[in-house]
Amino acid sequence: MPILAGVLLAGVDRWRRLGVLPSVEEKIAPTVDARFVADMEGITRSLFAGWYTIASGNLLPAASGHFVMLRSVLPGPTSLSHSLASVTGHAALLVGHTMLKLDRRGEAFAQFALAEFLAREAGDEILRAVVLATRAAMYSPVALGHREGDSAHALAHLDEAATAAGHQIQTPSRLRVTVLARRAEERAAAGDATGVVRDLEAAHESLAIPSEGIYFGPRNEVELGALRGACELLLGQHRQAVTTLHATAERMDPSLVAWRAAVLADQGAALARMGQVDEACGRLSAALDLARQAAAADHLHRIRGVRERDLVRWGDAAPVRQLDEQLAL
Numbered sequence: 001m002p003i004l005a006g007v008l009l010a011g012v013d014r015w016r017r018l019g020v021l022p023s024v025e026e027k028i029a030p031t032v033d034a035r036f037v038a039d040m041e042g043i044t045r046s047l048f049a050g051w052y053t054i055a056s057g058n059l060l061p062a063a064s065g066h067f068v069m070l071r072s073v074l075p076g077p078t079s080l081s082h083s084l085a086s087v088t089g090h091a092a093l094l095v096g097h098t099m100l101k102l103d104r105r106g107e108a109f110a111q112f113a114l115a116e117f118l119a120r121e122a123g124d125e126i127l128r129a130v131v132l133a134t135r136a137a138m139y140s141p142v143a144l145g146h147r148e149g150d151s152a153h154a155l156a157h158l159d160e161a162a163t164a165a166g167h168q169i170q171t172p173s174r175l176r177v178t179v180l181a182r183r184a185e186e187r188a189a190a191g192d193a194t195g196v197v198r199d200l201e202a203a204h205e206s207l208a209i210p211s212e213g214i215y216f217g218p219r220n221e222v223e224l225g226a227l228r229g230a231c232e233l234l235l236g237q238h239r240q241a242v243t244t245l246h247a248t249a250e251r252m253d254p255s256l257v258a259w260r261a262a263v264l265a266d267q268g269a270a271l272a273r274m275g276q277v278d279e280a281c282g283r284l285s286a287a288l289d290l291a292r293q294a295a296a297a298d299h300l301h302r303i304r305g306v307r308e309r310d311l312v313r314w315g316d317a318a319p320v321r322q323l324d325e326q327l328a329l
Helices: 005-010 012-017 034-050 056-072 078-101 105-122 125-138 151-166 173-189 193-207 221-234 238-251 257-273 277-294 297-310 318-328
Strands: none
Touching: 034 056, 034 078, 056 078, 078 105, 078 125, 078 297, 105 125, 125 151, 125 173, 151 173, 173 193, 173 221, 193 221, 221 238, 221 257, 238 257, 257 277, 257 297, 277 297, 277 318, 297 318
C-alpha cells in the first residue's frame, strides 16, 4: 500500500479520511487476513522511513494511531498470529523511539517492553535485536546527549542485541551496522578505543552489503561518520572529531534536520574543548536552530550539556552570552 510522505505529515485524521485508520468512534473491525497484514507492514515501513526526516511531534500521532489499530486486532487468526505480532512489535518500537526523542521516557520504556514481548511472541529475533539496540539509548550517558547514565548497562543491551541477531542465518547487514555503530559509541564512553575501532570497522564493512528491513541507525558512510565523530569526541580526539564531523555535516542529506543538529552540537563540543570558543558557539547556535526546527528534545539536551560542561570557563565571553540568550528562549 503506497503511502506518500504528505500523508505522514498530515497525522492520524488524514489517515482516517483515506480509510487507512478507523476512528475509535467508528469501531471498525477490519478483516484480518494475509492482505491486511501485508498492508499494515507497508504502512509500518513508510512510517519508519519518515523517522529520519519528519519531526517526532508530527510523526508520533500517525505512528500511535497505526499501533492502536494493530493492537486492537491481536492476536489475530492462528495462521497469522506470528506475522501480526511482528508487525505490531515494529509499530510499538517506532512509537517508543519517537517518545524517547520527545523526552517521554516512562512511556517509551513501556513501549519498548511491549515491543520486546511481541518480538518473543512472534519468534522474531531480528526485531528483538532492534528493540534491544534502541532501548540501550535509555541507559546511555551519550546516545541522547551527555547526561546521567550507565554505559555498562547500555553495552549489555547492545551485546544481547548482537547475540540475538547473530543467531539468525542471514542477519541483515543494516541491523549489524545499527548495533555495531551504537556499541562503538558506548565503548568510546567507557574509554575502550580498541573496541571502538573494531566495531566501526565491522560496521563499515557491513554497509557495503545490500540490505532490506526496518531499522534505525546509519544507512551510508556519511551517516556512519556522525557516529565515528561522536566516538572520536568521547575518546578525546578533538581535532580528528572536528574534521570528521565537519565532513559529515557538509555531506549529510539536508532533510536530516535532527541528526544534523546532533552532528553540529558534537562538533561544537570538540571545538570548545580545544578552546575555540567563537567557532564552538557558532556550531552550537546552528545546532540549536535545527533542533528547534525538528522539535528534537534530545538534541536540545545535547546542546545545553555542551554549554554547561565545555563552555563554563567562558561564561562572560560575548559568543557564550549570545548562546545563553538563544537557549533561554
